[in-house]
Amino acid sequence: MLPLGRALQDAGHEVLVATAGEAAVADLDGLPVEDVAPQFSYLSTGLRMALRHPLLTRAERKGTAGTRAAALTFGSVNDQLADGLVALAERWRPDLVVHDPLAVAGALAAATAGVPAVLLDNTLIGGPDLAAVTAARFRRSRGLPPAAATISIAPPSVVGSRPGLPMRFLPYGEQADLPDWLTRPPSRPRIAVDLGRPGSRPLMSRAIAAVEAIDADLVLIEPETHLPQPPRAGSAGPVPLAAVLRHCAAVIHQAEASGVLAALHAGVPQLAVNGNSAHRHNAAAVARRGAALAADDLDITTDLVTRLITDPSLATNAAEVEAEMAAMPDPAQLVSHLEEVRESAAR
Known part of the structure; x- marks a missing residue:
């Protein structure tokens, strides 16, 4: 997500990262950050899920829960972030919203602003399917529009062919100082x-x-x-x-x-x-x-x-x-595609 944000910023676009919890620092790798839920705690959310759904939690620890536990947990996460995201969309008025499969409230923010939502599949599981099961657990998913475009960073030889635009994975902190x-x-x-x-x-x-x-x-x-x-x-x-x-x-x-x-x-x-x-x-x-x-x-x-x-x-x-x-396209190569998505929606 961050390399794409930097590429958009380098191309002259304003970029704002909406997040919460431990990720809500002053900036993320040069990108400004908005904390949309200052009281949010992922740990507390996970603990509540574990207490309410002990059998599912046990299956998740064994690796046999499929996407059920993630959908349940992140459905709750999205419930907690939704109000802040909607308020941010109403105030900041973005032209485009990019979100990952577990952050389906991003699509709600896009719908609020009347702009396209782009799904960035940062998983090996399959973004559209993961977004669908997460949305099913999101209380405000009714009427969410489908993604206007999908970006996939997983190499096809590992996960098979994926729909949408391929984008090269660039890891966070690759040039960090070391001992x-x-x-x-x-x-x-x-x-x-x-x-x-x-x-x-x-x-x-x-x-x-x-x-x-x-x-x-x-x-x-x-x-x-x-x-x-x-x-x-x-x-x-x-x-x-x-x-x-x-x-x-x-x-x-x-x-x-x-x-x-x-x-x-x-x-x-x-x-x-x-x-x-x-x-x-x-x-x-x-x-x-x-x-x-x-x-x-x-x-x-x-x-x-x-x-x-x-x-x-x-x-x-x-x-x-x-x-x-x-050999996959660099994030900078996707900027023009995202501009076209926005322009097509505006016509």
Whole structure:
């Protein structure tokens, strides 16, 4: 989303990011931000869902809930953001609204302003279907217009052909500063282990132990926290995964779409750890392409991690997808398409 926003800004358009919760910082990578729900808490929303729907929550943790849990949770998220988004649309009067599949209230904001809504599919699951099931749980979805255009960033060889406009995935923070030790040439393979969200270290403990047991260097990517952390050997700290991947031979992560795509963008073999339903889907998709291994956290062994850095087919397939993604249109190339969408709607 941010690279497209910057491309529109560079082309002379005004861009405003509407969000809430922990994402509502002063600006996002140079783009101004509006907090549309200052009291919003994603953690509280998730906890309420877990308490009200324990069986669905259990299925989601096992990775067997499909899109049901995400739709239920993000239906509530959209309910909480809708009033603020509508008020922003009435005040700011955008000419175009771009939203992701889980942010269907963006379509409501577009309808309020009488302008087109563009769906940016930032998933490996399938944006239109995910938006549809989320909208079904959104209390104000009645009469929402269909997307005027769809943009897809997933490489077709991983997810199959997708409708709409393809756009190259550009990871967040790829040029971030890193510790000096990480930018020096390695003496043996470096394997990054991305802990993801705070509190995820126990989930990745077997991965950490497996890397430490083989002839490789562990690069531990810590989650963002607001508490001082003691330095750990091999810790890169809270830095973007994409920046670290430039200096690693492989990565182990929890199969969020952003992590899968960042590894593919870098051409780095990955071990995608099965988790919730979306993570399990993502891990299976990239493993089918041959650019990754997929495993439950309890099944991570030294043999599996050794294969991650020694199996030439993984590196070859990852490099193929890297080239495929590099050939997709840059976000700047989509600016004229979005201008045409707006102009067609205005006629």
